[in-house]
Amino acid sequence: MTTSVDLVVAGSTVRVLVDPAPVTAPGVPTLGPSVGEYPCYDTASYATMTDDEERNQRFRAALARVAAGRVVLDIGTGADLLWARESVRYGARRVIAVEAMAESFRRARTWLAEPGLADRITLLRGVSTDLDIGARADVCVAEIIGSMAGAEGAAAVLTDARRRHLTADATVVPHRCVTLAAPVAFRRLFADAPVAFAADALPYLRSVFAWHGAPFDVRLRVTDPATEALLGDGQVVEVLDLNGDLPLEQRRSVRLTIDRPGTVDGVLCWLRLWCQPDGKPLDALRVASNWASIYFPLFDSEHPVEAGDALDLTVTSTLGEDGVHPDYHLDAVLWTATGTRSARHWSPYRGGGFRRHVVHRLLFP
Ligand SMILES: C[S@@+](CC[C@H](N)C(=O)[O-])C[C@H]1O[C@@H](n2cnc3c(N)ncnc32)[C@H](O)[C@@H]1O
DSSP states (O other): EEEEEEETTTTEEEEEEESSSSOOOOSSSHHHOOOTTTSOOHHHHHHHHHHHHHHHHHHHHHHHHHHSSEEEETTTTTTTHHHHHHHHHHSSSEEEEOOOOOHHHHHHHHHOOOOSTTTTTTEEEEEETTOOOOOEEEEEEEOOOOSSSTTTTTTHHHHHHHHHHHEEEEEEESOEEEEEEEEEEEGGGGGSSSSSEGGGGHHHHHHHHHHHTTTOOOOOOEESSOOGGGOOEEEEEEEEETOOOOSSSEEEEEEEESSSSEESSSSEEEEESSSSSSEEEEEEEEOOOOEEEEEOOOOOEEEEETTTOOEEEEEEEEEEESSSSEEEEEEEEETEEETEEEEEEESSSSOOOSSSSHHHHHHOO
């Protein structure tokens, strides 16, 4: 059962297809907009991250190794001042924490009343790329990693940090993040669940549209997708080596081989993250974490495929209009026994139009 809800955004009305049922059980596929790359964090989104043990144990293990006696920079500390506080717990000599969002900064500041924090943590309000932090840090913890690894601007932010905020041999946590992609059909990601935005996604749609000033084709974030919808193994389409070569823009081409019969209309992308070179990676499709997966539409309808068919995919990330957050460009060719089909999708950070693809026309009727 789905219903339509009217959202009023910047004086205009947007109709949204919604599943009115509350999300009752973990593991049920749900749809929302991708918002991590926008300044739309609220109490609930910080709580989800602060409670994300799969993520946090990996960050803690890395900080336990590198923080003691060092100057740590926490980029995007969030409302809970989380990695700044943890760095102090692991013996950091000094921590500089920066937060871009005013309300998150205000809430982070209240943590400084806790014993032993105010004399070791300096909290700065602003975007790291605009700030002068007045020191060089030996360690940088930057949890600005998206469900598409680079979507929150980590490449540009860390490139700037290495140039202006960090010592020459500084260690960055996390260590490496990649984005994987696999061929899917959108509807099948939801198994028996309705194909519609979850009711609790509406406030996020409203705030990301309000930030933008108008509705646009948001990236589609699928939590707990039905993994049987993936018709082949994931291949790496984006790489962020945060302690190595970190290009601001990149292009990767892969062949996604179909391993069983089904239908394909796009790709599902998800994050794999290492906090330390020798640590166990977090694969966002395999463990429950705050990261979800992102569906990108390619074709206007589902195309039947057989085992042995292939989807050739090129994913290009270029700097978006703010010079920090990437735009993603997907180019694909589907090879089947019945013919070859090409497709292209552009997912800019900002702008790019509204209801350009059939899937966005379905979700915004
Ligand atoms: C994914 S949240 C992480 C919050 C917290 N560090 C954690 O791990 O739970 C990213 C946070 O970084 C902030 N942020 C993103 N880019 C930033 C930048 N370049 N400078 C300062 N804050 C930034 C956002 O406002 C948001 O609060």
